[in-house]
Amino acid sequence: MKLNNKKVKSLVKILNIILLTLLVGFALLYLNILSFTAIDELYVGILISPIAISMLFVGWQYYEFDTSGEGLTLNVKRVGIFSFLSSKDKRVDLPKYKLNSYEIKRGVLNDNLTLFINSKKESNVVKVKLQLSILSSEERNSITSELDKIIQQNQKQIKSKVA
Template sequence: MRLSNRNKAPYYNFILTLINVLIVLGVFVFILEKTRLAMFGNEELFFVLIPFVLLVLFLIRGRQIFEYDSDGEAINFKNRNIIPFLSKEARDEFPKYKLISYEVVNAIFFKRLYIKIKSKKDHAAIVLKYDISYLTIKEIKDLKISLNKIVKTNREEKREGKTQGQ
Protein backbone atom coordinates (compact mmCIF):
# COMPACT_ATOMS: atom_id res chain seq x y z
CA MET A 1 0.00 0.00 0.00
CA ARG A 2 1.20 3.48 -0.80
CA LEU A 3 0.19 6.57 1.13
CA SER A 4 1.39 10.11 0.51
CA ASN A 5 0.22 13.64 1.14
CA ARG A 6 2.96 15.18 -1.02
CA ASN A 7 0.33 16.73 -3.31
CA LYS A 8 -0.78 18.98 -0.40
CA ALA A 9 2.63 20.72 -0.16
CA PRO A 10 1.44 23.84 -2.06
CA TYR A 11 -1.46 24.15 0.37
CA TYR A 12 0.91 24.01 3.38
CA ASN A 13 3.24 26.52 1.69
CA PHE A 14 0.28 28.87 1.23
CA ILE A 15 -0.72 28.58 4.89
CA LEU A 16 2.85 29.23 6.06
CA THR A 17 3.17 32.23 3.72
CA LEU A 18 -0.15 33.60 4.96
CA ILE A 19 0.97 33.28 8.59
CA ASN A 20 4.25 35.05 7.78
CA VAL A 21 2.38 37.88 6.04
CA LEU A 22 0.10 38.19 9.08
CA ILE A 23 3.16 38.44 11.34
CA VAL A 24 4.69 41.21 9.21
CA LEU A 25 1.39 43.11 9.03
CA GLY A 26 0.84 42.61 12.75
CA VAL A 27 4.26 44.05 13.61
CA PHE A 28 3.63 46.96 11.22
CA VAL A 29 0.21 47.73 12.76
CA PHE A 30 1.66 47.34 16.28
CA ILE A 31 4.43 49.86 15.56
CA LEU A 32 2.01 52.21 13.81
CA GLU A 33 -0.42 51.94 16.72
CA LYS A 34 2.28 52.67 19.31
CA THR A 35 3.73 55.66 17.45
CA ARG A 36 0.87 57.34 15.54
CA LEU A 37 -2.69 56.05 15.86
CA ALA A 38 -3.43 55.09 19.50
CA MET A 39 -6.91 53.82 18.52
CA PHE A 40 -6.94 50.34 20.05
CA GLY A 41 -5.52 50.88 23.52
CA ASN A 42 -3.96 47.69 24.91
CA GLU A 43 -5.45 45.46 22.20
CA GLU A 44 -2.64 46.26 19.73
CA LEU A 45 -0.66 43.39 21.23
CA PHE A 46 -3.12 40.94 19.64
CA PHE A 47 -1.94 42.03 16.16
CA VAL A 48 1.42 40.45 16.94
CA LEU A 49 0.41 37.73 19.39
CA ILE A 50 -2.22 35.90 17.31
CA PRO A 51 -0.03 35.36 14.20
CA PHE A 52 2.85 34.13 16.40
CA VAL A 53 0.53 31.66 18.12
CA LEU A 54 -0.61 30.41 14.70
CA LEU A 55 3.02 29.98 13.62
CA VAL A 56 3.88 28.07 16.79
CA LEU A 57 0.87 25.76 16.31
CA PHE A 58 1.87 25.14 12.69
CA LEU A 59 5.40 24.22 13.75
CA ILE A 60 4.38 22.15 16.80
CA ARG A 61 2.25 19.88 14.61
CA GLY A 62 5.47 18.57 13.09
CA ARG A 63 6.63 17.63 9.62
CA GLN A 64 3.98 18.20 6.99
CA ILE A 65 4.80 15.65 4.28
CA PHE A 66 4.41 11.94 5.11
CA GLU A 67 4.98 9.10 2.66
CA TYR A 68 4.48 5.38 3.33
CA ASP A 69 5.07 2.42 1.04
CA SER A 70 4.59 -1.21 2.05
CA ASP A 71 4.65 -2.75 -1.43
CA GLY A 72 7.21 -5.51 -1.77
CA GLU A 73 9.35 -6.99 1.00
CA ALA A 74 10.25 -3.70 2.71
CA ILE A 75 8.44 -0.87 4.44
CA ASN A 76 9.44 2.69 3.54
CA PHE A 77 8.68 5.75 5.65
CA LYS A 78 9.55 9.31 4.71
CA ASN A 79 8.60 12.32 6.79
CA ARG A 80 9.78 15.83 5.89
CA ASN A 81 9.06 19.53 6.31
CA ILE A 82 8.03 21.82 3.50
CA ILE A 83 10.88 24.08 4.63
CA PRO A 84 14.02 21.94 4.14
CA PHE A 85 16.24 23.66 6.73
CA LEU A 86 13.63 23.62 9.50
CA SER A 87 14.20 20.02 10.60
CA LYS A 88 15.93 16.87 9.44
CA GLU A 89 14.05 14.51 7.15
CA ALA A 90 13.07 11.17 8.70
CA ARG A 91 13.63 8.41 6.15
CA ASP A 92 13.60 4.74 7.08
CA GLU A 93 13.43 1.49 5.16
CA PHE A 94 13.39 -1.96 6.75
CA PRO A 95 12.07 -5.46 5.98
CA LYS A 96 8.48 -6.19 6.93
CA TYR A 97 9.45 -9.06 9.24
CA LYS A 98 11.22 -6.60 11.59
CA LEU A 99 8.02 -4.72 12.46
CA ILE A 100 6.98 -5.63 16.02
CA SER A 101 4.22 -3.12 16.73
CA TYR A 102 3.07 0.44 16.20
CA GLU A 103 1.19 3.09 18.14
CA VAL A 104 -0.63 6.22 17.02
CA VAL A 105 -0.61 8.96 19.66
CA ASN A 106 -3.35 11.53 19.21
CA ALA A 107 -2.68 14.62 21.33
CA ILE A 108 -4.62 17.85 21.15
CA PHE A 109 -2.42 19.64 18.60
CA PHE A 110 -0.46 16.82 16.98
CA LYS A 111 -0.49 13.15 16.03
CA ARG A 112 2.54 10.87 16.10
CA LEU A 113 3.21 7.39 14.78
CA TYR A 114 5.62 5.26 16.79
CA ILE A 115 6.99 2.17 15.05
CA LYS A 116 8.76 -0.55 17.05
CA ILE A 117 11.17 -2.71 15.08
CA LYS A 118 13.58 -5.54 15.94
CA SER A 119 17.27 -4.75 16.10
CA LYS A 120 19.73 -7.38 14.97
CA LYS A 121 22.73 -6.11 16.93
CA ASP A 122 21.55 -5.73 20.53
CA HIS A 123 18.28 -7.76 20.45
CA ALA A 124 16.36 -4.73 21.66
CA ALA A 125 13.55 -2.88 19.96
CA ILE A 126 14.13 0.40 18.14
CA VAL A 127 11.37 2.99 18.21
CA LEU A 128 10.97 5.22 15.16
CA LYS A 129 8.86 8.39 15.35
CA TYR A 130 6.90 10.06 12.54
CA ASP A 131 4.61 13.10 12.49
CA ILE A 132 1.21 12.31 10.98
CA SER A 133 -0.70 15.43 12.09
CA TYR A 134 -1.32 16.55 8.54
CA LEU A 135 -2.88 13.25 7.37
CA THR A 136 -6.64 13.00 7.06
CA ILE A 137 -8.67 10.62 9.22
CA LYS A 138 -9.15 8.28 6.25
CA GLU A 139 -5.41 8.23 5.51
CA ILE A 140 -4.63 7.40 9.15
CA LYS A 141 -7.25 4.64 9.10
CA ASP A 142 -5.73 3.16 5.92
CA LEU A 143 -2.25 3.35 7.45
CA LYS A 144 -3.45 1.51 10.56
CA ILE A 145 -5.09 -1.21 8.45
CA SER A 146 -1.89 -1.77 6.48
CA LEU A 147 0.31 -1.84 9.59
CA ASN A 148 -2.15 -4.17 11.36
CA LYS A 149 -1.88 -6.66 8.48
CA ILE A 150 1.90 -6.66 8.68
CA VAL A 151 1.98 -7.02 12.48
CA LYS A 152 -0.59 -9.82 12.37
CA THR A 153 1.38 -11.68 9.68
CA ASN A 154 4.58 -11.33 11.70
CA ARG A 155 2.92 -12.65 14.87
CA GLU A 156 1.50 -15.67 13.01
CA GLU A 157 4.87 -16.47 11.43
CA LYS A 158 6.55 -16.16 14.81
CA ARG A 159 3.98 -18.53 16.35
CA GLU A 160 4.41 -21.02 13.51
CA GLY A 161 8.19 -20.87 13.90
CA LYS A 162 7.92 -21.72 17.61
CA THR A 163 5.61 -24.68 17.03
CA GLN A 164 7.83 -26.10 14.29
CA GLY A 165 10.95 -25.61 16.42
CA GLN A 166 9.65 -27.83 19.22
Protein backbone atom coordinates in the same frame (compact mmCIF):
# COMPACT_ATOMS: atom_id res chain seq x y z
CA MET B 1 -0.11 -0.06 -0.73
CA LYS B 2 1.29 3.38 -1.39
CA LEU B 3 0.01 6.40 0.46
CA ASN B 4 1.10 10.04 0.68
CA ASN B 5 -0.29 13.45 1.60
CA LYS B 6 0.30 15.71 -1.38
CA LYS B 7 -2.38 18.11 -0.15
CA VAL B 8 -0.08 19.25 2.67
CA LYS B 9 2.34 20.95 0.29
CA SER B 10 -0.29 23.26 -1.19
CA LEU B 11 -1.99 23.82 2.16
CA VAL B 12 1.31 24.77 3.83
CA LYS B 13 2.11 27.33 1.13
CA ILE B 14 -1.23 29.05 1.60
CA LEU B 15 -1.03 28.91 5.39
CA ASN B 16 2.51 30.29 5.45
CA ILE B 17 1.54 33.22 3.23
CA ILE B 18 -1.35 34.05 5.54
CA LEU B 19 0.81 33.78 8.66
CA LEU B 20 3.61 35.89 7.19
CA THR B 21 1.17 38.63 6.18
CA LEU B 22 -0.26 38.58 9.72
CA LEU B 23 3.20 38.90 11.22
CA VAL B 24 4.15 41.75 8.87
CA GLY B 25 0.84 43.47 9.63
CA PHE B 26 1.40 43.22 13.38
CA ALA B 27 4.96 44.47 13.00
CA LEU B 28 3.64 47.50 11.11
CA LEU B 29 1.02 48.06 13.81
CA TYR B 30 3.64 47.78 16.53
CA LEU B 31 5.91 50.31 14.81
CA ASN B 32 2.94 52.68 14.42
CA ILE B 33 3.22 52.72 10.64
CA LEU B 34 -0.40 51.57 10.45
CA SER B 35 -3.09 52.52 12.93
CA PHE B 36 -5.73 50.16 14.18
CA THR B 37 -8.23 51.95 16.37
CA ALA B 38 -10.92 49.30 16.91
CA ILE B 39 -8.80 47.03 19.12
CA ASP B 40 -5.62 47.90 20.90
CA GLU B 41 -2.86 46.62 18.61
CA LEU B 42 -0.65 45.65 21.52
CA TYR B 43 -3.16 43.12 22.82
CA VAL B 44 -3.81 41.74 19.36
CA GLY B 45 -0.08 41.44 18.73
CA ILE B 46 0.50 39.75 22.08
CA LEU B 47 -2.26 37.23 21.45
CA ILE B 48 -1.84 36.38 17.79
CA SER B 49 1.88 36.82 17.06
CA PRO B 50 3.09 33.88 19.19
CA ILE B 51 0.44 31.69 17.62
CA ALA B 52 1.51 32.72 14.13
CA ILE B 53 5.21 32.24 14.91
CA SER B 54 4.61 28.81 16.43
CA MET B 55 2.56 27.78 13.39
CA LEU B 56 5.48 28.70 11.14
CA PHE B 57 7.86 26.58 13.22
CA VAL B 58 5.53 23.60 13.71
CA GLY B 59 7.22 21.82 10.86
CA TRP B 60 4.59 20.40 8.59
CA GLN B 61 5.50 16.98 7.31
CA TYR B 62 5.02 15.40 3.92
CA TYR B 63 5.04 11.62 4.14
CA GLU B 64 5.18 8.69 1.75
CA PHE B 65 4.07 5.31 3.08
CA ASP B 66 4.72 2.16 1.04
CA THR B 67 4.12 -1.45 2.07
CA SER B 68 4.31 -3.12 -1.31
CA GLY B 69 6.87 -5.89 -1.67
CA GLU B 70 8.98 -7.34 1.12
CA GLY B 71 9.75 -4.06 2.85
CA LEU B 72 8.11 -1.23 4.69
CA THR B 73 9.19 2.21 3.51
CA LEU B 74 8.20 5.43 5.22
CA ASN B 75 9.67 8.80 4.19
CA VAL B 76 8.89 11.91 6.23
CA LYS B 77 10.08 15.26 4.90
CA ARG B 78 9.56 18.69 6.37
CA VAL B 79 7.88 21.30 4.21
CA GLY B 80 7.42 24.96 4.93
CA ILE B 81 9.32 28.20 5.14
CA PHE B 82 11.77 27.17 7.86
CA SER B 83 12.19 23.52 6.85
CA PHE B 84 15.82 24.13 5.91
CA LEU B 85 16.71 24.98 9.52
CA SER B 86 16.41 21.46 10.85
CA SER B 87 17.27 18.03 9.57
CA LYS B 88 14.06 16.33 10.61
CA ASP B 89 13.79 14.34 7.38
CA LYS B 90 13.48 10.68 8.24
CA ARG B 91 13.51 7.57 6.11
CA VAL B 92 12.54 4.21 7.53
CA ASP B 93 13.23 1.32 5.20
CA LEU B 94 13.07 -2.10 6.80
CA PRO B 95 11.93 -5.64 6.10
CA LYS B 96 8.35 -6.27 7.19
CA TYR B 97 9.31 -9.16 9.47
CA LYS B 98 11.21 -6.80 11.79
CA LEU B 99 8.11 -4.78 12.72
CA ASN B 100 7.05 -5.76 16.24
CA SER B 101 4.24 -3.28 16.98
CA TYR B 102 3.25 0.34 16.52
CA GLU B 103 1.46 3.16 18.28
CA ILE B 104 -0.36 6.19 16.88
CA LYS B 105 -1.02 9.18 19.12
CA ARG B 106 -3.41 11.75 17.77
CA GLY B 107 -2.55 15.41 18.14
CA VAL B 108 -4.21 18.64 17.12
CA LEU B 109 -2.28 19.10 13.88
CA ASN B 110 0.27 16.29 13.91
CA ASP B 111 -0.09 12.58 14.64
CA ASN B 112 2.85 10.76 16.20
CA LEU B 113 3.61 7.31 14.83
CA THR B 114 5.93 5.14 16.89
CA LEU B 115 7.25 1.92 15.36
CA PHE B 116 8.73 -0.79 17.57
CA ILE B 117 11.29 -2.73 15.51
CA ASN B 118 13.03 -5.98 16.44
CA SER B 119 16.80 -5.63 16.41
CA LYS B 120 19.89 -7.60 17.31
CA LYS B 121 20.95 -5.10 19.97
CA GLU B 122 20.79 -5.80 23.71
CA SER B 123 17.41 -4.13 24.18
CA ASN B 124 15.87 -6.24 21.36
CA VAL B 125 13.42 -3.48 20.40
CA VAL B 126 14.18 -0.11 18.78
CA LYS B 127 11.70 2.78 18.83
CA VAL B 128 11.37 4.93 15.75
CA LYS B 129 9.25 8.05 16.25
CA LEU B 130 7.75 9.90 13.29
CA GLN B 131 5.40 12.85 12.96
CA LEU B 132 2.72 12.81 10.29
CA SER B 133 0.88 16.05 9.48
CA ILE B 134 -2.78 16.44 8.74
CA LEU B 135 -3.91 12.83 8.54
CA SER B 136 -7.52 12.30 7.61
CA SER B 137 -9.36 9.52 9.38
CA GLU B 138 -9.36 7.53 6.12
CA GLU B 139 -5.57 7.79 5.79
CA ARG B 140 -5.07 6.95 9.47
CA ASN B 141 -7.33 3.89 9.13
CA SER B 142 -5.51 2.66 6.02
CA ILE B 143 -2.10 3.05 7.70
CA THR B 144 -3.28 1.22 10.82
CA SER B 145 -4.89 -1.58 8.79
CA GLU B 146 -1.69 -2.10 6.77
CA LEU B 147 0.46 -2.13 9.88
CA ASP B 148 -1.99 -4.53 11.56
CA LYS B 149 -1.75 -6.89 8.57
CA ILE B 150 2.04 -6.85 8.75
CA ILE B 151 2.04 -7.56 12.50
CA GLN B 152 -0.47 -10.42 12.10
CA GLN B 153 1.70 -11.98 9.36
CA ASN B 154 4.76 -11.67 11.61
CA GLN B 155 2.94 -13.36 14.50
CA LYS B 156 1.83 -16.21 12.21
CA GLN B 157 5.41 -16.72 11.05
CA ILE B 158 6.69 -16.78 14.64
CA LYS B 159 4.02 -19.34 15.63
CA SER B 160 4.86 -21.53 12.62
CA LYS B 161 8.58 -21.45 13.50
CA VAL B 162 7.88 -22.42 17.13
CA ALA B 163 5.53 -25.29 16.24
